[in-house]
Amino acid sequence: MATITMTVNGSEVSAEAEGRTLLSQYLREGLGMTGTHVGCDTSQCGACVVHVNGQAVKSCTMFAAEAAGAEVTTVEGMANADGSLGVIQQAFQDHHGLQCGFCTPGMVMSAAALLKDNPKPTEAEIRDYLEGNICRCTGYQNIVRAIMAASGQEVPGAIAAE
Amino acid sequence: MPKDSGIGASSKRREDVRFLTGNGNYTDDININGQTYAHFIRSDVAHGTINSINTAAAEAMDGVIKVFTAADFAAAGGIPCGWQITDRDGNAMQEPKHPILAEGKVRHVGDPIAVVVAETLEAARDAAEAVEIDIDELPAVIDMKAALDDGATKVHDDLTSNLCFDWGFVEENREAVDAAFAEAAHVTSLDLVNNRLVANPMEPRVAIGDYNRSDDEYTLYTTSQNPHVIRLLMGAFVLSIPEHKLRVVAPDVGGGFGSKIYHYAEEAFCTFAAKVLNRPVKWTSTRAEAFVSDAHGRDHVTKIELALDADNKFTAIRTETYANMGAYLSTFAPAIPTWLHGTLMAGNYTTPLIYVNVKAVFTNTVPVDAYRGAGRPEATFQLERVIDKAARELGVDPAELRRQNFIKPDQFPYATPVAVEYDTGDYDATLDKVLELGDYNGFAARAAESAANGKLRGIGLANYIEACGIAPSNLVGQLGARAGLYESAKVRVNATGSISVFTGSHSHGQGHETTFAQVVADMIGLPEDQIDIVHGDTSKVPMGMGTYGSRSLAVGGSAMVRATEKIINKAKKIAAHLMEAAEDDIELKDGQFSVAGTDKSVAWGDVTLAAYVPHNYPLEDIEPGLEETAFYDPANFTYPSGSYLCEVEVDPDTGTVDVVAFTAADDFGNVINPMIVEGQVQGGLAQGIGQALRESAVYDDNGQLLSGSFMDYAMPRADDLPNLVVDHSSCTPCTHNPLGVKGCGEAGAIGSPPAVVNAVLDALNRAGHKVDHIDMPVSPARVWAAMNS
Ligand code: FES
Ligand code: FES
Numbered sequence: 001m002a003t004i005t006m007t008v009n010g011s012e013v014s015a016e017a018e019g020r021t022l023l024s025q026y027l028r029e030g031l032g033m034t035g036t037h038v039g040c041d042t043s044q045c046g047a048c049v050v051h052v053n054g055q056a057v058k059s060c061t062m063f064a065a066e067a068a069g070a071e072v073t074t075v076e077g078m079a080n081a082d083g084s085l086g087v088i089q090q091a092f093q094d095h096h097g098l099q100c101g102f103c104t105p106g107m108v109m110s111a112a113a114l115l116k117d118n119p120k121p122t123e124a125e126i127r128d129y130l131e132g133n134i135c136r137c138t139g140y141q142n143i144v145r146a147i148m149a150a151s152g153q154e155v156p157g158a159i160a161a162e
Numbered sequence: 163m164p165k166d167s168g169i170g171a172s173s174k175r176r177e178d179v180r181f182l183t184g185n186g187n188y189t190d191d192i193n194i195n196g197q198t199y200a201h202f203i204r205s206d207v208a209h210g211t212i213n214s215i216n217t218a219a220a221e222a223m224d225g226v227i228k229v230f231t232a233a234d235f236a237a238a239g240g241i242p243c244g245w246q247i248t249d250r251d252g253n254a255m256q257e258p259k260h261p262i263l264a265e266g267k268v269r270h271v272g273d274p275i276a277v278v279v280a281e282t283l284e285a286a287r288d289a290a291e292a293v294e295i296d297i298d299e300l301p302a303v304i305d306m307k308a309a310l311d312d313g314a315t316k317v318h319d320d321l322t323s324n325l326c327f328d329w330g331f332v333e334e335n336r337e338a339v340d341a342a343f344a345e346a347a348h349v350t351s352l353d354l355v356n357n358r359l360v361a362n363p364m365e366p367r368v369a370i371g372d373y374n375r376s377d378d379e380y381t382l383y384t385t386s387q388n389p390h391v392i393r394l395l396m397g398a399f400v401l402s403i404p405e406h407k408l409r410v411v412a413p414d415v416g417g418g419f420g421s422k423i424y425h426y427a428e429e430a431f432c433t434f435a436a437k438v439l440n441r442p443v444k445w446t447s448t449r450a451e452a453f454v455s456d457a458h459g460r461d462h463v464t465k466i467e468l469a470l471d472a473d474n475k476f477t478a479i480r481t482e483t484y485a486n487m488g489a490y491l492s493t494f495a496p497a498i499p500t501w502l503h504g505t506l507m508a509g510n511y512t513t514p515l516i517y518v519n520v521k522a523v524f525t526n527t528v529p530v531d532a533y534r535g536a537g538r539p540e541a542t543f544q545l546e547r548v549i550d551k552a553a554r555e556l557g558v559d560p561a562e563l564r565r566q567n568f569i570k571p572d573q574f575p576y577a578t579p580v581a582v583e584y585d586t587g588d589y590d591a592t593l594d595k596v597l598e599l600g601d602y603n604g605f606a607a608r609a610a611e612s613a614a615n616g617k618l619r620g621i622g623l624a625n626y627i628e629a630c631g632i633a634p635s636n637l638v639g640q641l642g643a644r645a646g647l648y649e650s651a652k653v654r655v656n657a658t659g660s661i662s663v664f665t666g667s668h669s670h671g672q673g674h675e676t677t678f679a680q681v682v683a684d685m686i687g688l689p690e691d692q693i694d695i696v697h698g699d700t701s702k703v704p705m706g707m708g709t710y711g712s713r714s715l716a717v718g719g720s721a722m723v724r725a726t727e728k729i730i731n732k733a734k735k736i737a738a739h740l741m742e743a744a745e746d747d748i749e750l751k752d753g754q755f756s757v758a759g760t761d762k763s764v765a766w767g768d769v770t771l772a773a774y775v776p777h778n779y780p781l782e783d784i785e786p787g788l789e790e791t792a793f794y795d796p797a798n799f800t801y802p803s804g805s806y807l808c809e810v811e812v813d814p815d816t817g818t819v820d821v822v823a824f825t826a827a828d829d830f831g832n833v834i835n836p837m838i839v840e841g842q843v844q845g846g847l848a849q850g851i852g853q854a855l856r857e858s859a860v861y862d863d864n865g866q867l868l869s870g871s872f873m874d875y876a877m878p879r880a881d882d883l884p885n886l887v888v889d890h891s892s893c894t895p896c897t898h899n900p901l902g903v904k905g906c907g908e909a910g911a912i913g914s915p916p917a918v919v920n921a922v923l924d925a926l927n928r929a930g931h932k933v934d935h936i937d938m939p940v941s942p943a944r945v946w947a948a949m950n951s
Binding site: 018020028029030032033034035036037038039040042044045047049054064074075076078079085087089092093096098099101102103104105108123124127128130131133134135136137138139140141143144159 | 174175177178179180181182185186188190191192224284354362363364366414415416417419448449450670671672675835837838840841842844845846847848849871872873877878879880881883885886887910
């Protein structure tokens with residue numbers, strides 16, 4: 001066991017971890033930040049996506065020790081300073097981009113990484129980018145719409161919530 | 163004009179805020195002081211005799227608290243089955259014991275043998291390596307038909323064979339059906355497989371058992387779609403814990419699709435072990451474990467025959483199905499291939515004679531139970547495939563052949579020959595709608611465009627009918643259910659007028675917290691945010707049969723309406739007293755009580771306050787307080803229906819199928835929240851298209867699950883799916899529930915697989931390949947083989 005320190009959502013935090021402790025485990029169990037989810041054991045589902053030094057990373061594929069000293073952003077860090085939903089989060093709510101919510105943290109973090117690199121993605125680019133995020137509930141359509149909306153683009157055929 | 167709140171409004175989902183900010187409360191997010199960690203040691207062979215289990219070395223390891231085996235559960239019952247089927251000879255089905263941990267034999271890969279409980283999960287996993295288990299492997303029984311051969315290895319030595327039951331429905335029709343076939347002008351027959359699937363909700367199952375010695379109370383936190391059912395099954399049948407000493411909590415649950423209906427061994431284990439160890443015990447499934455321990459779905463092998471007369475009217479249907487039960491009977495397993503499948507074989511059509519035979523078979527595979535649609539997708543797939551094949555054989559338009567045989571709007575209520583009575587429907591309306599939205603008539607131009615790009619384009623149609631609500635109790639009791647299938651709701655109005663609704667339905671993605679609040683808000687005329695929906699905790703909700711079979715709004719919502727009506731009736735009495743008017747003259751609108759024909763009125767909040775501060779109150783007539791409970795047991799199933807149209811492009815060089823357009827026209831009766839309904843259909847379509855093209859749980863001959871991870875089991879991804887056009891403007895309200903709703907959760911998964919397969923076959927046949935059928939998943943290899951055979 002060693003103490004690992006990193007910056008998560010702007011605050012410096014520390015917790016004990018073994019060498020084999022994954023970043024996803026460190027966040028959930030070490031820090032009690034359960035917004036990041038674990039949906040598989042083969043790095044396939046993307047429920048665990050966080051940002052490490054600005055890059056989208058599946059936190060189940062990285063040891064906590066590798067993230068020592070890094071800047072980590074999780075879904076808990078995506079709201080506005082006043083606690084209201086951030087642009088991407090709000091678009092997910094407006095366009096019903098989530099049902100059970102389990103894949104949602106990973107979807108939001110992946111969407112944020114996509115829009116950083118590609119501020120106006122096409123629908124095809126969004127679908128392609130989400131290759132590493134599985135959602136069993138939504139059929140993806142409203143996730144795609146939400147990301148289109150978050151990027152300020154027209155969302156064809158959507159029933160937006162009131 | 164779309165409404166902006168209440169019934170019919172696309173209200174934003176309130177639950178989203180916590181999910182989007184990482185504040186959901188899923189079972190694995192719960193940690194209890196002093197908790198221990200359970201790691202299950204599971205069989206890696208499909209069938210074998212356990213010679214010995216030596217736990218001594220593991221128990222001596224650091225951090226290990228105890229290693230449990232079947233010996234620790236000698237006094238416990240087996241995991242019960244909730245539905246009994248009576249076979250063609252009037253005998254009860256064969257029902258083997260399903261122990262919590264394997265007793266003497268293992269019967270499928272994943273069957274739990276022992277459990278290490280330790281201070282940390284790592285310690286438990288490490289110690290599992292030190293548990294010595296000696297197993298003699300036995301031949302595995304995998305193929306259903308081979309399992310029924312004389313002399314086949316038996317999955318359960320104490321049963322007479324691997325046949326669970328041989329069910330005939332409607333047995334009395336059998337001879338008449340055979341006679342109709344003898345007289346038919348045309349008979350189309352088809353052999354097909356409804357592929358075995360894994361539900362794979364994104365949240366794996368979790369169970370946490372907790373025991374409180376001071377009051378002898380147990381709490382189980384579990385990823386369940388129906389916590390009260392788990393309390394009943396586990397308390398009464400497995401662990402003998404009286405219901406008042408057992409609390410089951412299912413907090414936020416990350417999807418279920420059926421797989422979280424059932425009572426599982428891990429729930430009983432954690433609850434039991436918590437008392438033995440006097441410490442909380444937590445188990446979180448890995449995805450690898452989920453593949454071999456969550457109940458699977460479908461897995462039917464069927465021969466269907468359709469008889470038609472000289473005018474192409476359907477005269478009879480005959481089917482023979484082998485339904486895989488797996489190694490043990492899961493909670494509702496026997497009901498799926500029987501009452502949820504045979505009763506739907508009339509589909510949307512007037513076929514007068516139907517006979518369904520189902521042989522349920524034990525094999526050395528994971529138990530099979532309901533998965534989104536449950537029996538109804540299997541029925542729909544057979545029917546819509548055989549009709550399509552008939553249309554091709556007869557050279558008629560598949561849409562017209564269907565239409566010609568539809569039950570017409572003026573024929574409702576319509577009693578089918580398979581024991582159900584459809585209350586209402588308009589199948590022409592959804593068919594017209596889907597053909598229009600999907601531009602059926604413009605197909606030729608699109609096909610030409612595809613051809614110019616070297617692709618084969620096909621179009622496929624399917625209609626479906628489903629029976630939802632899973633009720634009424636007196637009927638399901640006759641059919642073998644060992645439970646009632648009503649729902650309860652308690653409506654508590656607080657003194658200042660806000661409302662808490664406690665519902666026995668459970669939301670794990672369906673958005674009940676929003677939809678249910680819309681209904682109550684509409685009935686009283688309050689803002690939706692004045693209403694809270696509470697679910698998922700047996701200590702809060704009076705009773706509940708839970709969420710499956712698209713029953714939440716139709717049954718749970720109806721219970722809530724009934725309880726709210728009682729609230730309104732009582733509140734009117736109070737209002738009448740306050741305004742010194744006759745009760746019959748009191749009207750409630752927009753949260754305001756008024757006296758008809760006068761300008762007297764009193765606000766909702768004044769009445770609710772009077773109920774709790776009864777200074778000026780009709781105490782001689784009614785009690786103070788404003789809280790009502792209702793149980794609702796419906797008069798019938800509900801019957802959502804619809805028509806789906808799929809267009810595919812097939813790459814003739816590789817056999818790859820691309821779904822390029824999909825249109826769904828559904829009739830769900832009245833719709834409370836159109837946005838949520840659209841989302842439910844989209845999700846169901848994704849699962850149905852996934853079944854048709856990608857997903858498959860494949861066992862090898864030794865009973866190893868070959869597609870046991872997301873690397874091998876092809877979950878649909880964002881770029882596998884097209885934009886889905888979803889319409890629910892056709893509406894024939896349910897005639898027997900107060901909201902006129904039918905249920906929308908499963909439709910997409912029921913209607914889409916045959917539409918996709920029909921489209922692929924259409925593409926191939928148009929291109930001159932005479933292919934009658936391709937089994938799901940319609941993979942590139944299968945398509946290519948069909949084209950090149
Ligand atoms: S948990 Fe990280 S990819 Fe599935
Ligand atoms: S919302 Fe349930 S998995 Fe995506």
